[in-house]
Amino acid sequence: MQTFKGITAFYKGLGGGLSFLLLVLFAPPLKAEAPRLFTVKGVNVDVTADSAQAARIQAQKEGELKSFTQLLKRLTLSAYHDRLPTLPLERIRELIQDFAVTDEKASSVRYIANMDYRYRAPQIRTILNDAGIPYAETKSKPVLMLPVYQSAGALLLWDDPNPWRTAWQNMGNQGDAGLVPMVLPIGDLEDIRTIGAEQAMEGDAQRLAAMTNRYQTGDVVVAHGILRMDAGYGLPELEVYLTRFGSALQEHTVVKSFTAIQGEDVSVLLSRSVVQLKDQVEDNWKQDNLIQAGQAQVLPLQVRVADLKGWVRVRDRLNGVAIIQHADVVLMRQGEVHLNLNFIGDAEQLALSLEQADLMLWEEAGSWYLGLRSAVQ
Numbered sequence: 001m002q003t004f005k006g007i008t009a010f011y012k013g014l015g016g017g018l019s020f021l022l023l024v025l026f027a028p029p030l031k032a033e034a035p036r037l038f039t040v041k042g043v044n045v046d047v048t049a050d051s052a053q054a055a056r057i058q059a060q061k062e063g064e065l066k067s068f069t070q071l072l073k074r075l076t077l078s079a080y081h082d083r084l085p086t087l088p089l090e091r092i093r094e095l096i097q098d099f100a101v102t103d104e105k106a107s108s109v110r111y112i113a114n115m116d117y118r119y120r121a122p123q124i125r126t127i128l129n130d131a132g133i134p135y136a137e138t139k140s141k142p143v144l145m146l147p148v149y150q151s152a153g154a155l156l157l158w159d160d161p162n163p164w165r166t167a168w169q170n171m172g173n174q175g176d177a178g179l180v181p182m183v184l185p186i187g188d189l190e191d192i193r194t195i196g197a198e199q200a201m202e203g204d205a206q207r208l209a210a211m212t213n214r215y216q217t218g219d220v221v222v223a224h225g226i227l228r229m230d231a232g233y234g235l236p237e238l239e240v241y242l243t244r245f246g247s248a249l250q251e252h253t254v255v256k257s258f259t260a261i262q263g264e265d266v267s268v269l270l271s272r273s274v275v276q277l278k279d280q281v282e283d284n285w286k287q288d289n290l291i292q293a294g295q296a297q298v299l300p301l302q303v304r305v306a307d308l309k310g311w312v313r314v315r316d317r318l319n320g321v322a323i324i325q326h327a328d329v330v331l332m333r334q335g336e337v338h339l340n341l342n343f344i345g346d347a348e349q350l351a352l353s354l355e356q357a358d359l360m361l362w363e364e365a366g367s368w369y370l371g372l373r374s375a376v377q
Contacts, residue, residue, distance in 0.1 A: 037074070037075070037121075037137055037139055037179070037322050038071065038118065038119045038120070038121045038124060039116065039117065039118045039119070040067040040070050040071050040074075040116065040117045040119070041116045042114050042115075042116065043063045043066050043067045043070070043114065043115045043116070043117065044112075044113075044114055045059035045060075045062050045063045045066075045111070045112065045113055045114075045115060046059075046110075046111075046112045047059040047062065047110070047111050047112075048109055048110045049109060049110075049111075050109065051108070051109060052106045052107065052108055052109065052110070052111060055106070055109060055110055055111035056106065056111045058111075059111045059112075059113060060115075061089060063099075063113075063115040063117070064089060064092050064093060064096065064117070065089065065092065067115070067117040067119075068087070068092045068095070068117075068119075069084070071117075071119055071124065072084045072085075072124075072128070074177070074178055074179065075124075075128070075135040075136060075137065075179075075286075076128070076133055076134070076135050076136075076286070077134075077283050077286050077287065077290075078279055078283050079283075080133050080134075083131075083133070084131075084133070085127055085128075085130075085131045085133075087127075094123075095119050095120055095123050095124060095127075096117055096118070096119055096120075097118045097119060097120050098118050099115060099116060099117045099118065100115070100116045101113050101114070101115055101116075102114045102115075102116070121322075125344075134290040134291060135286075135290065135291055136179060136285070136286040136289040136290055136291060137289070137291060137322040137323050137344070137353075138179070138285075138289040138322065138323060138349065138352060138353040138356060139179050139180075139181075139322065139356060140179055140180045140181070140218060140219075140285050140356060141181075141217060141218030141219070141356050142181040142182065142183045142215075142216075142217045142218060143180055143181070143182055143183070143217055143218060143219045143220065143221050143244070143246075143281070144182075144183050144185060144211055144212055144215050144217040144219070144220045144221070145168055145182045145183065145184055145220075145221050145223065146185070146195075146200045146211075146220060146221070146222045146223070147162070147164045147165045147167075147168045147184075147223045147225065148164075148197045148200055148201055148222060148223065148224045148225070149162050149163065149164035149165065149225050149227070150224065150225065150226045150227065151226075151227040155197045155198065156197060157195075157196060157197035157200060158187045158191060158192050158196075158197075163266065163267060163270055164223075164225045164227075164270055165184075165187075166267075166270075167267070167270035167271050167273070167274045168184055168223070168274055169184055170271060170274075171271075171274050171275070171278065178278075178282050179282055179285055179286060179289075180281050180282050180285050182221070182278070182281075183215050183217050185211065185214075185215060190214070191211070191214075194207055194210050194211055194214070195207040195208070195210070195211055200220075200222050201222060201224050201241075203222070203243065203245045205245075208220045208245055208246075212246070218246055218356070219244050219245060219246025220244070220245045220246060221242065221243070221244050221245075221281060222241075222242075222243045222245065223240055223241075223242050223277060224240065224241040224242075224243075225238055225239070225240045225270070225273070226238070226239045226240075226241075227266065230259055230260075233259070235259055235260045235261075235262070235264075236259075236260040236264075236265075236266050236269055237257065237258065237259045237260070238257070238258045238259075238269055238270065238273050239255070239256075239257050240255070240256045240257070240258070240273065240277060241253055241254075241255055242254045242255075242256065242277055242280060242281070244281070244284070252284075254280055254284065256273075256276070256277065256280065258272065258273040258276070288352070289345075289349055289352065289353075291323065291344050291345045291349070296325070296342070296343070296344055297342075297343060297344075297345075297346070297347075298340050298341065298342050298343075299340070299341045299343065299347065299350065299368055300330070300338070300339070300340050300341075300368065301338075301339055301341055301361070301367075301368035301369060301370050302336050302337070302338055302339075302367065302368070302369050302370070303336060303337040303338075303339060303369075303370045303371065304335065304336055304369060304370075304371045305335065305336065305337060305371075306335070310372065311337055313372060314337075314359065314370070314371070314372060317357040317358065317359055317372075318341075318357070318359070320357055321353050321354060321356075321357050321359075322353070323343050323344045323345050323349065323350065323353050324341060324342070324343045324350075324353075325342045325343060325344065326342050327339045327340065327341050327342065328340040328342070339370075341370075347361075354370070355373070358372065358373045358374070359371070359372060359373060360372070360373045
C-alpha cells in the first residue's frame with residue numbers, strides 16, 4: 001500500500017510538495033466563474049414622478065428593462081436585434097442574480113442613479129437558444145485603434161487637428177460594454193517614432209507589434225477614413241477601410257461609406273460613423289465566435305505544467321473563459337494534469353477563447369494539449 005509519505009514525495013515532482021497534495025485532495029471542482037460578460041454596468045436612470053418613492057420604483061423598472069436589452073444586444077449580431085425576445089418585467093427580475101446602485105441622487109419628485117446588474121448566465125443562454133438566436137461569449141483582448149484620416153490630399157494619424165481621431169476619442173471608454181474593448185493610443189513622441197499613417201495602412205507587422213506591446217493589446221484595427229464631397233448631392237461623404245491585423249483573426253478589410261445628412265456638419269458625420277464602425281467591429285468578432293444551440297461538448301486534454309504555480313496560473317485563466325462550463329480533473333502527475341473540459345461551441349471557438357486568456361490549445365498525435373502561451377512558444 002502506498003503511504004501518505006510516499007504520495008507526498010510523488011507530488012514533489014510538480015514542485016508543490018504537501019501543498020500540492022492538499023490542493024488535489026481538497027480543492028473544489030474547477031468551474032468557470034460567473035462570466036463578467038453577463039454583468040451590465042453603468043445603466044443610467046433619470047425619472048421624475050409624483051414623489052421620490054414613485055420615481056425610484058419607476059427608475060428600477062427602467063433600469064431592469066434597459067440592462068436586459070443591452071445584455072442581449074451585447075451577445076448577438078446586429079442583424080438579430082429586431083427579433084430579440086421581449087419578456088415581462090417579472091421574468092426579467094428572475095434572471096437578475098443581484099444588482100448595485102451608485103451615484104444615487106433624489107429630490108422630492110426626481111430620482112437619478114447608475115445601476116449595475118449581474119444576470120444568471122445559464123438562463124440567458126436558454127432564452128437565446130429557445131428563440132433560435134445564435135450568440136457569442138468570447139471576449140476579445142483589447143484592440144488598439146489607429147484612425148488614419150485622409151482629406152484634401154493630406155494623410156493624418158498623429159497630426160493635429162485630426163478630426164477623425166478626435167471622433168474616436170470622443171466615443172469614450174467602452175469598458176465592459178461589448179465583446180471588443182478598444183484602446184486609443186496617446187499619440188506621444190514614442191508613438192510617432194514607432195509608426196506613421198502609411199505604415200499603419202500597409203499593416204507593417206513589426207511596427208504594429210511594437211504598438212501592441214506598448215499598450216498591452218491583442219490586435220490592431222486601422223480605420224482609414226477618406227473624406228470627400230458626394231458628387232450627386234454636394235454633401236460630405238466618408239469612405240472607411242476598416243482592417244483588423246493580428247493573430248486572433250485573419251486579416252480582412254471591411255469598406256463602409258457614410259454620407260452627411262442635409263445640414264449635418266463633418267464632425268457629426270464622423271461621430272455617427274464611429275458608432276456604426278464600432279458595431280461593425282463587434283459584429284465581425286461575434287460572427288467568428290457564434291454559438292449555436294446544442295453545442296455543449298467535452299474535450300479530454302492534458303495540461304503541461306512545470307510546477308504548482310504553473311498549474312494555478314492555468315486554472316485561474318480557465319476560470320475566466322466564458323464558454324467553459326467546468327473542467328473535471330481526471331489525473332495529476334509529474335509535469336501534467338489531465339482534464340475533461342466541458343465547454344460550449346466547437347474546438348476552433350474554444351482555441352480562440354483560450355487565446356484571449358493567453359492559453360494555447362493544440363493537437364499532437366491525436367491528443368489535445370493545453371498550456372500557457374508564454375511556456376509553449
